[in-house]
Amino acid sequence: MNKHTTKPPIETQQNHISFEPPPVEDFEVFLAPDEPEAQPQQAPAKLLTMADAFEYRPPIVWIVEGLIQAGSVNVLYGDSATKKTFVLLDLCMCVSHGAPWLGMATTQSNVFIVDEESGKRRILDRMQWTARGRGYDQTTPVYCHSLEGYDLDKPQWYGQLITMLQETSAGLCIIDAMMDVMPGKKENEADEMNPLFRTLRKIAEDLNVAFIVVHHANKQGGKNDFRGSTAIKGAVDVMIKVESEPGADLIKFTSPKTRDQKNSSFSANANFMLDVEPKMFWLTEAATPKQFKAYPKGEEYVLCYLRDHGASSRNDIMANAEPICVPGTASNAIGALFKRQLVARANDGGQGVEAIYKLTEEGAQEAENL
Secondary structure: OOOOOOOOOOOOOOOOOOOOOOOOHHOOOOOOOOOOOOOOOOOOOOOOOOOHHHHOOOOOOOEOOEEEEEEEEEEEEEOOOOOOOHHHHHHHHHHHHHEEOOOOOOOOEEEEEEOOOOHHHHHHHHHHHHHHHOOOOOOOOOEEEEEOOOOOOOHHHHHHHHHHHHHOOOEEEEEOOHHHHHOOOOOOOOHHHEEEHHHHHHHHHHHHOOEEEEEEEEOOOOOOOOOOOOOHHHHEEEEEEOOOOOOOOOEEEEEEEOOOOOOOOEEEEEEEEEEOOOOOOEEEEEEEOOOOOOOOHHHHHHHHHHHOOOOOOOHHHHOOOOOOOHHHHHHHHHHHHOOOOOOEEEOOOOOOOEEEEEEOHHHHHHHOOO
């Protein structure tokens, strides 16, 4: 087992997680890696009462504001070549210094990475590039085990994980990737996935550590856009989907599953500077394109006509409808928009008085987007 000397957190203006980790012997899953025959001992169950419910509990600590909580289990997934590892390393650098990440505040926390996919040379290169991209150096409190053979189906490897989280005083742990630390298991079987997330949940709660587990998207189609059992989605606090075309700078993030916050979407631009020395990588916040409503052809015509011509009679709107739509479609569209309060009568009307229509305030806003 590789051991690391724990470095003190970098001083920043952000608050950092402060807790005294319990001794590793307190964990029911602890076993040394060289004791494969040993069995975990069941810890006594704690009965919670209404007295516990009324006790003071400190506010939620956000590792990443509004996205990742301390003591949570999360999954980040996407297709291959969507820059998942670079994204997470950039996040790690920001969290390790308590610096904002893509416009979201972070709480300073040491970071421990379980890498069973990239390999030592590649992961160390990328750690250096992302640290340089953020202006940090070798004192940055980000630690890593690479290709150490973690098998989180075996209790002794949970003991290894707990030990390293304590030795590095980590508040954030990245596991890359899920199936690499569950060799031989079937991701489509709930019974084979649930033990992983149950134990990660226990460690997260006891050590106040946030886990982000890397997983892959489902390329075959179907009910889920991530590979494997629906139990994966049910077991985690947040799922973050990463989308990016190969060779493109834009990276899109969506959260199809959250527990204590609204589903969110945001974007980033990937900045690669790998063809000159010193090599660097970093993310910058990208504006999320505004989503506009789509209207049927007739309704879009009426909104645009009233925007361009001002208050108009039904006959005038219908008379100028072609070739965009037929007059009857325009007439029906007026009624539909009136019901949705996007257009309103501009005159009092009455028997024998031709109806005049205008855009409401909301209708004018919608018309400006067309």
